[in-house]
Amino acid sequence: MQTTRIGCGAGFAGDRIEPAEDLLRRAGLADLVLECLGERTIALAQQRRLTDPGGGYDHRLPARFERLLPLAVEHGVRVLTNMGAANPLAAGRVTRALLDRIGARVAVAVVTGDDVLGEVDLDAPAWENGIPLREHGEIVSANAYLGADAILPALDAGADVIITGRVADPSLFLAPLAHRLGWDLGDIATTAAGTLVGHLLECAGQLTGGYFADPGHQDVPDLANLGFPLADVAADGTAELGKLPGTGGLLSRATVREQLLYEITDPAAYRTPDVVLDVRAVTVDEHSRGVRVAGARGMPRPDRLKVSVGYRAGKKVEAEISYVGPNAAARAALAGEIVTTRLNGLPLRAEVLGGETDCRLRVAAINRDDAVLEAIGDEVESLYTNGPAGGGGVRVHIGEVLGIASTLIPRELVRPVVTLVETADVAP
């Protein structure tokens, strides 16, 4: 039976780069996916785009691609990534420029259409709390989760590097699998199987023993050299999960089952733009060379797509001070009382973190008034000379908060577009 090999070279925006280099060099991949776009990342990126029209893509894209694309070109591996974030076209031009510089004639395609700020109904209630979206604060972004159907035209056009904004994470994997294996996205069995593979791979090292170790209890070898996962997927949808020999980590029935249920709120109905996945009958069989998964089932794809809406939620202050030694917890608690008394009714959270003899008072608040935020930081800092004995190590951090609320949009209002980026100097 025909099979294809796909790997995951990043599971979040800040992920390590060497494991992807290793996959490109040694794994014989057909496709490598770099999943770098968290729920909130796109709202942050949208903010950067507001101040810099040429920005708004993943700011680590140049560094990541500088190291990975030369290897991908050398080894003939197609690369798919959502590092386009809030500005996939700008990301495409940067990528084109990089490839031109190394003399690589491979084709770059960009998928857009996820930005639905103009289409989404802001009077609709947010999923999370039932409050209309526009009442959350100034809206800065609204991005629909596109599916594999939005990516496929880029693959059919022969693109070697595909850059998207918001797409559902599993769709980044399903699209190349469908393209390689000749699957019709209307076929629920294979679409469910490909979605399962994507769901398992999308967090990269979390499948291969990252986020699993509990020393002396469940040990994972050589985490400093954690290998990222790959899958050999057959035309019938069964997948053999593996990682490269010589890498650290652990790929087992236990690590795969943890990732299988990760962030799934209904095991019978995990909704993606491509399918409603049912994982209840999935089998996970560990053998000497890896782990085999099969048995994904599904129901037809939803009529509406999820939209993440970013809004300005004010700023957050976090201020901390340490107390150690005998009676430290009591001194930290007293410090908290002093701060809350002096700030007299301001909404904030004060808590003592740590043990009885080594602990830290932490005060946190979200507010739209800079003066209030600064006052909270100042009160914690002034504990140095006005608070309990022995306080030290004050840190105060104030940063902007972008909230995320979710809603749904009818599929027909979302129009994905694929653009081949042939020169690096097209105007934005």
Add this chain to the structure above:
Amino acid sequence: MLLHDLAHCRAGDKGNVATLSVFPYDERLFPLLLREVTAERVREHLAEFVAGPVVRYELPNLAALHFVCHQVIDGGVTTSLALDTHGKSLSSRLLSLPVNAAGDVTGRTATR
């Protein structure tokens, strides 16, 4: 005995909903987990952190219990005031749940 002696757990988050999946090291202990780790006990154990209902899904095929916890008090990631804005630490908190394993545990507990 604590749940930590018998099982591992993974937390995930979707907005202010936390998911917690629990897996026994020895899959023969799945019936013990079914008996001991009820939705009601999880809700009580995490009452300080979870305000809403806790729903338990049973996945015998995977020897897994999957808990979906609604209205996580510090949840929402972006607007949470907690240090752990994702609620990642809920998995370890759940593993501190006491379980009555008398008569059930004969073989291995923590593995690997």
